[in-house]
Amino acid sequence: MRPARKKINSGMILVILLGSLASALLVRIFISDNDKILELKNRTPVLGTFATYIVIAESESAGLILSSMDSLARYLDNELGVYGDGELSGLNMRGYALISELSSDLDYLLKSSLFISSITDSLFDPAMGALVNTWGFPSDPHLPDSADIISALSISGLDNVMVSGDTLSLSSGTILDFGAIAKGYTADRIYNLAREMGAGAALVEIGGEIRCGGDAETGRLWRLAVRNPRGDNIMEMIEIEDGAVATSGDYENYFFDGEQRYCHILDPRTGYPETGTASVTVICANAAFGDALATAVSVGGIDTAENLPDSLFNLIIVVTEDVNGEVTEWRRGGL
Amino acid sequence: MRSAREFPFFRINDLAVPLVLFFLVFSFNDRGDETSECRLEVNTGDSILHYELSVDSIFTVIGNLGEMEISIENERARISSSPCPGQDCVRQSWLSRAGDMAVCVPSGVFIVISGKDENLSPDAVSY
Numbered sequence: 001m002r003p004a005r006k007k008i009n010s011g012m013i014l015v016i017l018l019g020s021l022a023s024a025l026l027v028r029i030f031i032s033d034n035d036k037i038l039e040l041k042n043r044t045p046v047l048g049t050f051a052t053y054i055v056i057a058e059s060e061s062a063g064l065i066l067s068s069m070d071s072l073a074r075y076l077d078n079e080l081g082v083y084g085d086g087e088l089s090g091l092n093m094r095g096y097a098l099i100s101e102l103s104s105d106l107d108y109l110l111k112s113s114l115f116i117s118s119i120t121d122s123l124f125d126p127a128m129g130a131l132v133n134t135w136g137f138p139s140d141p142h143l144p145d146s147a148d149i150i151s152a153l154s155i156s157g158l159d160n161v162m163v164s165g166d167t168l169s170l171s172s173g174t175i176l177d178f179g180a181i182a183k184g185y186t187a188d189r190i191y192n193l194a195r196e197m198g199a200g201a202a203l204v205e206i207g208g209e210i211r212c213g214g215d216a217e218t219g220r221l222w223r224l225a226v227r228n229p230r231g232d233n234i235m236e237m238i239e240i241e242d243g244a245v246a247t248s249g250d251y252e253n254y255f256f257d258g259e260q261r262y263c264h265i266l267d268p269r270t271g272y273p274e275t276g277t278a279s280v281t282v283i284c285a286n287a288a289f290g291d292a293l294a295t296a297v298s299v300g301g302i303d304t305a306e307n308l309p310d311s312l313f314n315l316i317i318v319v320t321e322d323v324n325g326e327v328t329e330w331r332r333g334g335l
Numbered sequence: 336m337r338s339a340r341e342f343p344f345f346r347i348n349d350l351a352v353p354l355v356l357f358f359l360v361f362s363f364n365d366r367g368d369e370t371s372e373c374r375l376e377v378n379t380g381d382s383i384l385h386y387e388l389s390v391d392s393i394f395t396v397i398g399n400l401g402e403m404e405i406s407i408e409n410e411r412a413r414i415s416s417s418p419c420p421g422q423d424c425v426r427q428s429w430l431s432r433a434g435d436m437a438v439c440v441p442s443g444v445f446i447v448i449s450g451k452d453e454n455l456s457p458d459a460v461s462y
């Protein structure tokens with residue numbers, strides 16, 4: 001016997017409609033709150049400049065990762081700062097330290113700086129703090145007396161940093177200043193922290209030094225702009241999945257004395273600001289090396305860029321400006 | 336002869352209405368995520384602000400050096416005043432297309448057009 005078929009009345013239709021609506025909403029909420037991959041972005045002042053953090057991670061962990069990144073930036077800002085009560089400041093004040101007791105951060109910065117210095121004919125030099133102070137960068141830049149420059153130069157440079165056994169010592173008045181590599185290094189450290197905490201992809205930009213990347217599932221192509229050193233527009237748009245972009249330019253901090261323009265990038269050979277290089281952009285694997293190489297090439301120009309080992313970078317873009325104001329772009333490598 | 340039905344009170348066609356509703360809910364919710372118009376994104380250092388390009392306006396943001404004025408007019412935007420010494424950002428022409436950007440490095444402020452071609456906007460600027 002065929003069972004009797006129930007008629008679906010209007011009440012049942014309403015129940016089905018409401019049930020469907022409720023189930024759809026529940027599924028939607030479940031996806032949104034539990035399984036959704038979020039992309040969070042934050043921009044905040046740190047290391048005397050601004051930082052941008054982008055995190056792509058599961059919704060339940062993305063916020064914690066973002067705040068942990070910011071905390072690490074502030075910790076490194078204090079520990080690696082020339083002034084304050086951090087580790088580097090203490091070393092500068094004491095004038096010595098036991099190498100075995102250095103933090104892994106300072107140890108890495110020291111060794112990396114020595115390496116970059118060795119391959120750039122000492123054009124990258126982290127012991128220039130006394131000279132930087134003489135010029136008053138960044139807060140009170142001015143043209144010092146030539147005698148003051150000579151005096152500051154005599155206590156600046158890695159020649160004034162001695163290693164004997166386990167002891168690192170500085171000449172009297174010598175100041176270690178990792179400002180030309182610390183932003184890139186901090187970007188690397190924060191990026192690595194984000195990935196270790198479970199971010200599928202992340203981007204860290206600190207004062208224009210960028211480190212980004214991601215896994216095969218979550219990662220994406222990052223679009224990174226490079227500023228035109230002689231205008232406020234974009235000179236180059238770079239797309240990379242993983243890597244670092246660092247730029248050093250004479251427009252970041254400068255002053256005029258009469259007609260002469262003086263930028264914050266000091267030449268360790270002369271004690272005076274570099275001239276002729278408007279900007280250097282380095283695209284490579286990590287931001288610390290990119291940051292330091294960009295500074296060295298800013299001082300040494302194309303000659304220095306031509307002699308760098310291929311293994312250290314993917315692409316270098318050097319923008320020069322001659323005495324007549326003519327701007328020229330030079331490149332080595334590719335993406 | 337028709338075969339016996341396993342679910343006598345239910346026909347496959349009865350799923351049509353719930354399924355339509357189900358997809359309607361999803362498509363309705365997704366529509367809110369799409370960007371229908373170009374917008375101006377203003378990165379001031381401690382915040383990211385968004386403005387509709389379709390509404391003419393002049394507003395002030397605080398950068399490293401103090402107040403900056405940003406103008407929106409005829410679906411274009413520009414930095415109209417800045418306390419920076421170089422004034423390069425002020426001299427730059429109007430921004431109108433997705434991806435167009437103006438940067439004031441001394442102020443730590445940059446503005447960028449985002450919108451339909453949001454993929455053209457950079458994730459970060461190296462400077």
